[in-house]
Amino acid sequence: MDDSTKDTGTGVSRREWLKTAGLAGAAAVVPGALQQSVPAGGVVREPLETLTQPEADALEAVAARLIPSDEHGPGAREARAAHYIDRALGGALASSREAYRDGLAAVDRYARSTKGERFADLSPADQDAVLTDMERNVATGFVPSASAFFALLRTHTIHGTFCDPYYGGNRNFVGWDLIGYPGLRLAVAEADQRLDAKPAPSHTSAYDDAMFAPKPPRAGLWLRLIRHAD
Amino acid sequence: MPTSQPSPADVVIIGLGAAGGVAALPLARAGLTVVGLEAGRRHSPADFAPDELRNNVRGWPHAVQKANREIPTHRPNASSPTLPRLAVHPMMNAVGGTSLHYWAQSWRLNPWDFKVVSETTRRYGASRVPRGSTIEDWPLDYAELEPYYDAVEYEIGVSGKAGNVNGTIDPRGNVFEGPRRREYPMPPLRRTGFTEMMADAARSLGWRPFPGPAAINSQPNQDRSACMYHGYCDRGGCHVSAKNSTAVTTIPRAEATGRLTVVTEATVTRIEVDARGRASGVRYLKDGRELFQPARVVLLASYVYENVRLLLLSTSPAFPRGLSNNRGQVGRHYFAHNLGGGATALFPRDLNTWYGLPAQGTAVDDWADDNFDHSGLDFIGGGNLFLYSDRRPIAAANMNTFGKAPQWGSRWKAFVSENADRWKNAYLQKTTLPYEDNYLDLDPVVKDPLGFPVCRITFDFKENERRVAAFVQEKAVQWLQAAGAIAIERGSVNPTGPTTHAYGGTRMGFDAETNVVDRWGFSHEVPNLGILGASVMGTSGSRNPTLTVQALAWRTADHLVKSWSQRADA
Ligand SMILES: Cc1cc2nc3c(=O)[nH]c(=O)nc-3n(C[C@H](O)[C@H](O)[C@H](O)COP(=O)(O)OP(=O)(O)OC[C@H]3O[C@@H](n4cnc5c(N)ncnc54)[C@H](O)[C@@H]3O)c2cc1C
Numbered sequence: 001m002d003d004s005t006k007d008t009g010t011g012v013s014r015r016e017w018l019k020t021a022g023l024a025g026a027a028a029v030v031p032g033a034l035q036q037s038v039p040a041g042g043v044v045r046e047p048l049e050t051l052t053q054p055e056a057d058a059l060e061a062v063a064a065r066l067i068p069s070d071e072h073g074p075g076a077r078e079a080r081a082a083h084y085i086d087r088a089l090g091g092a093l094a095s096s097r098e099a100y101r102d103g104l105a106a107v108d109r110y111a112r113s114t115k116g117e118r119f120a121d122l123s124p125a126d127q128d129a130v131l132t133d134m135e136r137n138v139a140t141g142f143v144p145s146a147s148a149f150f151a152l153l154r155t156h157t158i159h160g161t162f163c164d165p166y167y168g169g170n171r172n173f174v175g176w177d178l179i180g181y182p183g184l185r186l187a188v189a190e191a192d193q194r195l196d197a198k199p200a201p202s203h204t205s206a207y208d209d210a211m212f213a214p215k216p217p218r219a220g221l222w223l224r225l226i227r228h229a230d
Numbered sequence: 231m232p233t234s235q236p237s238p239a240d241v242v243i244i245g246l247g248a249a250g251g252v253a254a255l256p257l258a259r260a261g262l263t264v265v266g267l268e269a270g271r272r273h274s275p276a277d278f279a280p281d282e283l284r285n286n287v288r289g290w291p292h293a294v295q296k297a298n299r300e301i302p303t304h305r306p307n308a309s310s311p312t313l314p315r316l317a318v319h320p321m322m323n324a325v326g327g328t329s330l331h332y333w334a335q336s337w338r339l340n341p342w343d344f345k346v347v348s349e350t351t352r353r354y355g356a357s358r359v360p361r362g363s364t365i366e367d368w369p370l371d372y373a374e375l376e377p378y379y380d381a382v383e384y385e386i387g388v389s390g391k392a393g394n395v396n397g398t399i400d401p402r403g404n405v406f407e408g409p410r411r412r413e414y415p416m417p418p419l420r421r422t423g424f425t426e427m428m429a430d431a432a433r434s435l436g437w438r439p440f441p442g443p444a445a446i447n448s449q450p451n452q453d454r455s456a457c458m459y460h461g462y463c464d465r466g467g468c469h470v471s472a473k474n475s476t477a478v479t480t481i482p483r484a485e486a487t488g489r490l491t492v493v494t495e496a497t498v499t500r501i502e503v504d505a506r507g508r509a510s511g512v513r514y515l516k517d518g519r520e521l522f523q524p525a526r527v528v529l530l531a532s533y534v535y536e537n538v539r540l541l542l543l544s545t546s547p548a549f550p551r552g553l554s555n556n557r558g559q560v561g562r563h564y565f566a567h568n569l570g571g572g573a574t575a576l577f578p579r580d581l582n583t584w585y586g587l588p589a590q591g592t593a594v595d596d597w598a599d600d601n602f603d604h605s606g607l608d609f610i611g612g613g614n615l616f617l618y619s620d621r622r623p624i625a626a627a628n629m630n631t632f633g634k635a636p637q638w639g640s641r642w643k644a645f646v647s648e649n650a651d652r653w654k655n656a657y658l659q660k661t662t663l664p665y666e667d668n669y670l671d672l673d674p675v676v677k678d679p680l681g682f683p684v685c686r687i688t689f690d691f692k693e694n695e696r697r698v699a700a701f702v703q704e705k706a707v708q709w710l711q712a713a714g715a716i717a718i719e720r721g722s723v724n725p726t727g728p729t730t731h732a733y734g735g736t737r738m739g740f741d742a743e744t745n746v747v748d749r750w751g752f753s754h755e756v757p758n759l760g761i762l763g764a765s766v767m768g769t770s771g772s773r774n775p776t777l778t779v780q781a782l783a784w785r786t787a788d789h790l791v792k793s794w795s796q797r798a799d800a
């Protein structure tokens with residue numbers, strides 16, 4: 001297991017704590033976090049932590065096709081699944097960093113060679129065609145295989161869409177709302193376990209509860225400020 | 231050689247999990263000095279956040295990961311190559327062991343499970359005992375273990391409904407169970423819309439459903455809370471200590487006597503013997519130092535694979551093939567519980583099983599053990615059927631799409647959005663037997679980070695297990711259909727690598743030629759070495775092992791107290 005996740009006891013690495021909470025100067029970090037740009041689609045994009053910009057563009061676009069925003073509501077883009085992956089690749093998923101570097105480059109190469117543009121710039125239909133080729137393992141240029149990288153992307157996009165928002169995905173609980181999960185309740189009433197019960201969405205993170213609130217070395221307050229800034 | 235030597239103990243216990251954590255209590259209460267050497271750390275409720283990504287997906291990255299560093303290798307038979315190794319093995323290294331984050335289903339075995347050979351012979355003839363199986367009757371019967379089942383149920387706290395109190399049958403409980411001396415200490419866990427829907431379906435088939443027993447408080451108990459049904463019990467520790475792990479029950483009680491000393495982050499590497507071939511204590515690593523803990527009695531309780539591995543690694547002139555292995559029985563009679571061949575169903579309505587826990591379920595025992603006539607059948611044994619209230623969002627989104635939708639994109643999203651709360655998996659636990667060519671030994675190639683070989687599993691399911699699986703799966707399908715399922719997918723017999731329900735390897739029996747420990751759990755070859763855990767069990771029954779493991783651990787400890795002057799080394 002990855003040692004960098006040890007010290008906060010929460011799956012967030014010490015490095016992430018320091019970076020987010022800003023031991024280098026909390027004041028400098030907070031305004032940055034609050035000034036996130038809001039693009040036309042209304043989705044907030046956070047500063048990258050691990051991926052390069054071209055990698056992040058490809059990943060964003062892939063996630064948005066795997067779990068699209070459509071008439072059934074928001075998808076992986078609004079959930080910020082790609083942000084979850086970007087952050088996790090610097091911590092708990094560090095061992096997959098290499099696979100993403102090679103795999104995302106291969107996605108763009110394959111997109112260019114078959115459709116003429118990098119993946120992020122293709123039409124949704126062409127993007128789906130590329131992903132289908134990957135899923136069926138007929139896309140070329142992937143090591144060890146296109147289908148293995150597709151499976152990795154799918155797994156992590158699902159994690160980023162349906163995990164506790166604490167990890168940077170499932171923003172505004174869009175993933176939990178999508179599947180009708182009524183959310184965390186530390187105590188569940190008998191009525192909430194009846195067949196026809198429809199408990200109202202609780203919209204809380206496990207780490208909102210004082211009992212589980214991570215206690216980082218200093219700067220904890222700043223971190224909570226940042227997390228609740230949205 | 232060890233650089234330091236703590237003061238001698240009466241008893242040293244290797245591993246304070248479900249088994250070792252129970253045994254410590256009767257020993258400490260009897261006034262013996264006990265040292266518990268535990269590879270993991272202590273956890274507190276603040277460590278038990280309801281976090282699916284961390285607990286279920288990433289496997290407790292903040293815990294000591296000893297079990298993951300020594301995952302056994304596996305091959306189906308001696309002439310096949312070793313298969314790719316699993317990445318994770320979810321046993322917990324901590325004070326309380328795997329009882330911290332297990333499901334806490336707390337079953338007694340059926341009386342038949344103790345006497346499979348003689349009962350099969352009596353009812354159907356000796357030819358019905360599967361060929362190649364090394365099965366023996368247990369050296370004790372259900373009645374002899376009953377007082378220890380009772381003691382553990384009351385000591386740790388088990389919720390349930392009795393079906394047979396001293397021979398009086400109560401159809402609200404399991405009518406097939408062996409007689410118990412009294413009711414459970416607590417009523418069953420809450421019944422839910424879904425568990426009652428499944429109970430009604432079972433009754434419509436003429437079956438006798440009942441609430442499964444759980445080592446979880448259904449009401450406030452012994453100064454601890456009742457269960458909160460919050461949905462993060464599977465592989466999650468309990469934030470209100472309602473799950474009766476040994477970390478919150480027997481271990482603190484044993485410590486309160488002043489007789490149990492718990493040493494955490496202590497990894498035992500070897501059991502030592504003296505010139506007479508008696509156990510003299512154990513070597514362990516702590517804080518980068520090697521220490522030796524002398525003791526008059528050694529109890530090995532480190533889970534099946536590590537129990538076998540530590541014995542095989544503890545070679546000496548008296549035991550050149552490993553401790554207690556002069557007859558070559560260590561690692562023999564190993565088997566992995568037959569849990570595969572499940573059934574997953576899609577229903578036309580929401581089931582509202584977002585909350586609850588795997589132990590909050592409806593059980594059916596009509597097709598378990600020898601509860602039905604096998605005369606016209608081609609196998610012995612059967613399975614327990616169980617459906618329960620439990621669901622978390624990542625697992626829900628990863629649902630089977632029953633061939634009705636692709637695996638991604640808008641159509642996938644629409645399907646999952648509609649059906650995430652409409653599917654269920656039947657949990658089927660089935661009779662599994664030991665066979666001549668299924669066993670554990672040390673891997674000749676793969677080593678753990680300390681440089682010791684890991685366990686190697688040579689195991690495959692045999693014809694009897696496959697037939698039981700097919701039969702029980704059919705019953706589960708009937709049950710799900712009776713409950714209104716509109717689509718059902720049948721799972722295949724599961725792969726047979728390292729499992730959380732492992733049995734055998736240090737089997738208990740009268741005959742020293744075919745068993746490692748005697749009827750009390752002490753080595754036939756080393757009288758002051760006791761072994762705790764399912765490694766002593768010779769049959770699995772159709773249900774989870776832990777309550778039986780704990781009843782046996784209590785019995786072994788009780789025997790040790792009563793026979794101290796004969797057992798203990800001078
Ligand atoms: C997710 C899950 C759900 C389960 N659900 C159920 C259930 O509902 N009902 C049921 O009956 N069973 C269940 N089980 C199985 C149950 O957990 C085991 O049967 C039980 O914990 C076995 O007890 P044990 O004491 O042998 O092993 P453990 O409880 O694992 O304890 C072994 C201890 O030994 C320690 N140890 C290991 N090696 C060393 C060493 N070299 N030196 C020092 N210490 C060492 C370990 O750190 C650990 O604490 C489940 C298991 C899992 C993983």
Ligand code: SF4
Pocket residue numbers: 446447456457458459460461462463466467468469470471472473586587
């Ligand atoms: S479901 Fe109940 S016993 Fe299990 S962890 Fe939650 S509160 Fe504890």
